[in-house]
Amino acid sequence: MSSIGQILQNLWEQSGFFLLSGDWRQLLMIGLAFLLLYLGIVKKFEPLLLVGIAFGMLLTNLPGSGMFHSNLWQGDVDYARVLKEGGLLDILYIGIKTGVYPSLIFLGVGAMTDFGPLLANAKSLLLGAAAQLGIYCAFILAITLGFNVQEAASIGIIGGADGPTAIFITGQLAPHLLGPIAIAAYSYMALIPMIQPPLMRALTTKKQRETKMDQLREVSKTEKIVFPIIVTAFCILLLPSVAPLIGMLMLGNLLRECGVTERLSDTAQNALMNIVTIFLSISVGATTVASSFLSIETIKIILLGLLAFAFSTVGGLLLGRLMYVVTKGKINPLIGSAGVSAVPMAARVSQVEGQKANPSNFLLMHAMGPNVAGVIGSAVAAGFLLATFGG
Amino acid sequence: MLTTALATITIPEAAGLSLLGMLVVFVGLIVLMFVIFLLSKVAGNNNRVNEGSDSNQPAISEPVQVESMQTSQQSTANNGVAPGSAGEIKLYNVPDKQAAMVMAIVADHLKTPLNQLRFKSIKRLD
Numbered sequence: 001m002s003s004i005g006q007i008l009q010n011l012w013e014q015s016g017f018f019l020l021s022g023d024w025r026q027l028l029m030i031g032l033a034f035l036l037l038y039l040g041i042v043k044k045f046e047p048l049l050l051v052g053i054a055f056g057m058l059l060t061n062l063p064g065s066g067m068f069h070s071n072l073w074q075g076d077v078d079y080a081r082v083l084k085e086g087g088l089l090d091i092l093y094i095g096i097k098t099g100v101y102p103s104l105i106f107l108g109v110g111a112m113t114d115f116g117p118l119l120a121n122a123k124s125l126l127l128g129a130a131a132q133l134g135i136y137c138a139f140i141l142a143i144t145l146g147f148n149v150q151e152a153a154s155i156g157i158i159g160g161a162d163g164p165t166a167i168f169i170t171g172q173l174a175p176h177l178l179g180p181i182a183i184a185a186y187s188y189m190a191l192i193p194m195i196q197p198p199l200m201r202a203l204t205t206k207k208q209r210e211t212k213m214d215q216l217r218e219v220s221k222t223e224k225i226v227f228p229i230i231v232t233a234f235c236i237l238l239l240p241s242v243a244p245l246i247g248m249l250m251l252g253n254l255l256r257e258c259g260v261t262e263r264l265s266d267t268a269q270n271a272l273m274n275i276v277t278i279f280l281s282i283s284v285g286a287t288t289v290a291s292s293f294l295s296i297e298t299i300k301i302i303l304l305g306l307l308a309f310a311f312s313t314v315g316g317l318l319l320g321r322l323m324y325v326v327t328k329g330k331i332n333p334l335i336g337s338a339g340v341s342a343v344p345m346a347a348r349v350s351q352v353e354g355q356k357a358n359p360s361n362f363l364l365m366h367a368m369g370p371n372v373a374g375v376i377g378s379a380v381a382a383g384f385l386l387a388t389f390g391g
Numbered sequence: 392m393l394t395t396a397l398a399t400i401t402i403p404e405a406a407g408l409s410l411l412g413m414l415v416v417f418v419g420l421i422v423l424m425f426v427i428f429l430l431s432k433v434a435g436n437n438n439r440v441n442e443g444s445d446s447n448q449p450a451i452s453e454p455v456q457v458e459s460m461q462t463s464q465q466s467t468a469n470n471g472v473a474p475g476s477a478g479e480i481k482l483y484n485v486p487d488k489q490a491a492m493v494m495a496i497v498a499d500h501l502k503t504p505l506n507q508l509r510f511k512s513i514k515r516l517d
Contacts, residue, residue: 114514122427125420132416136409143405152405218511220434223427230426238419344516360501364516373420380419384412 019063025290026061033058033285036183045190049163049281053183056285060089068286073097073175089286092279097175101280102168103244108273109164109375110228110252111265113343117368119223120216124335126319128373131339132381133315134159138308139385145300150174153385155301158185159308160378161192162341167284168245169382173389179288180298184305189342195306196313196337196349203317204333208324209357211332213366221259228253235380241390242383249379312340316370338367341374481512 012018020026036054040047060068068089072082077097082090095101118124139156147155150173157169158181166185170178188195200209228250235246255265320336334354338346350367400408482490490513498505 119427119431122424122431125424125427126417129413129417129420132413136412139412140402140405140409143400144402149400149405217431219431223430223434226430226434227427230430231423234423234426235419239415348516376423377416377420380416381412384415388408388412 014064016062016064023063023290025294026063028294029061029288029290030058032288033061046186048277049186050190052278052281053186053285053288056089056282057179057288058285059282060286060288061290068093068289070287070289070292089283093283093286095276095279096167096171096178096283099168099171099244101276101283102164102171103248104272104276105164105280106245106379107248107252108268108276109343110249110254111256111268112273113249113253113256113372113375114368115227115253115372116219116224117216117365118372119219119227121366121369123323123331124339124369125373125376126323127316127336127339127370128375128377129339130319130336131312131316131370131374132160132377134308134310134312134340135378135381135385137311138304141307142300142304145304147297147300149389151177153389154181155304156308157181157378157382157385158188158301158305159312160341160374160381161185161189161309161312161346162375162378163189164280165245165341165378165382167280169385172386175287176292177297177301178284179293180301181305182284183288184302188305188309189345192309192340192342192345193349193352195309196346197353199310199313200317200334200337200349200353203314204321206357208321208329208333209354210361211324211329212358212361213330213332213335213363216365216369221257224257225254225259228257231376235376235383239380239383239387241386242379245379245382246376249375309340313337316340316374332361332363332366335363335367335370339370339374339377341371341378343371343375344368346374347371480510483512483514485513485515 033054036050036057039045040050040054059065065087067087069086072078072086072090073093079094082094135156136159137156138159139152142152142155143149154166154170154174154177157166160166163182163185167178167182170181174181232247232250236243252265252268255261255268316336316339317333318336319339320331320333323331323336324333332350332354334350335347338350340346347364347367347370351362351364354361354363480490485493493513494505494508494510497510498508501508
């Protein structure tokens with residue numbers, strides 16, 4: 001009888017319920033995972049990623065599961081040890097640590113992106129560049145708040161409004177901040193329809209918002225095929241550290257546009273993208289270990305992320321205003337805010353705000369130019385940060 | 392090496408680096424902008440050369456801008472396109488019914504009859 005009692009006691013002491021009672025922070029993280037699941041499933045906030053991130057958060061904070069070991073990832077990583085002692089989420093996390101998942105996501109993004117509106121109006125690139133302002137403003141603010149340069153660069157990249165780029169940079173520069181940065185980036189991307197409109201209305205006049213733009217020219221097939229090849233060569237020669245992101249983005253786009261690899265393009269857009277999204281989201285969630293996630297730094301990152309998004313929007317809008325003046329009213333400044341990458345959400349916001357000012361205004365395709373330019377712009381900014389602060 | 396040197400930086404240094412970063416982004420994208428301009432010129436020239444060599448052949452697949460109902464009907468009769476049509480429309484991941492609905496909504500929104508509008512393409516944005 002006593003041995004049965006001993007067995008029961010051992011079972012209880014090994015159970016998650018017993019372990020959970022020793023650390024209230026894990027309970028809080030489990031509650032946060034439930035909240036994120038609610039936001040993803042019920043409120044549909046970036047559900048494709050948030051559901052996976054929240055579930056990874058749940059798995060990693062259930063005590064005793066042994067699915068993720070943050071101690072294996074500190075300092076110089078011994079991958080042989082990870083494979084030998086790591087749990088399932090440790091194995092999946094290798095894809096983030098090595099930058100494989102964000103790069104493969106970029107392959108899918110490239111296959112889904114039509115650069116036609118950008119090619120039809122090359123000046124969109126300027127708006128895509130201006131809308132990276134938030135990256136550097138958040139970087140300066142993060143330094144002011146006491147983060148080191150690698151952490152500040154990772155926080156700043158939230159302003160690029162590009163999830164894979166944020167994960168890529170953070171995985172390389174400050175992997176211990178991956179959880180809060182990824183959650184901030186994807187949450188704010190989902191909240192763009194709430195973050196951007198007040199700034200758009202504050203920084204533009206009604207007359208400017210009413211501006212109708214000329215129809216875009218037709219772009220030839222040749223231009224669409226040559227473009228990804230040239231961008232790859234130029235950007236990688238300029239910033240070699242950006243090769244995985246730009247290389248995969250443009251390969252995906254070439255598969256889409258060249259016309260002879262439809263099956264590959266289809267796989268990159270759908271099957272591969274979905275598989276990598278599952279691995280990426282659950283691995284990001286796994287990094288939200290209570291002991292490191294529940295800190296004052298997380299709150300600072302969430303606030304800085306919001307400011308980064310706001311400054312990026314302001315940067316795009318201000319250059320949009322300047323272009324409105326220079327072109328004598330031919331460019332609607334509202335398309336400037338679409339220069340933050342979040343494709344196509346930011347372009348949709350420009351369309352909605354433009355149509356509120358003038359119901360016969362159709363800005364969507366005009367805004368898609370700065371929107372896809374923002375993807376290239378944030379990748380170049382990421383390359384600069386990696387080249388400057390990377391190991 | 393650079394990382395070690397920049398492990399801790401002051402706020403003015405951070406501002407200087409940020410300016411440099413923005414400059415790199417702008418220079419990179421401005422160069423790309425000129426590349427695109429160049430590309431469009433080259434592609435435009437090539438298209439003109441192709442159009443010149445094909446000038447004897449009827450451009451069946453080219454969308455026709457409607458100038459009058461009569462000219463439109465004449466050209467569409469030759470092209471096998473429905474009478475009153477302003478040419479062809481490209482649909483990307485949009486079923487015919489949804490495309491028709493979008494066109495009707497746009498026409499209603501603009502208070503303009505459908506036959507006075509020209510749609511080039513409709514594309515689904517996921």
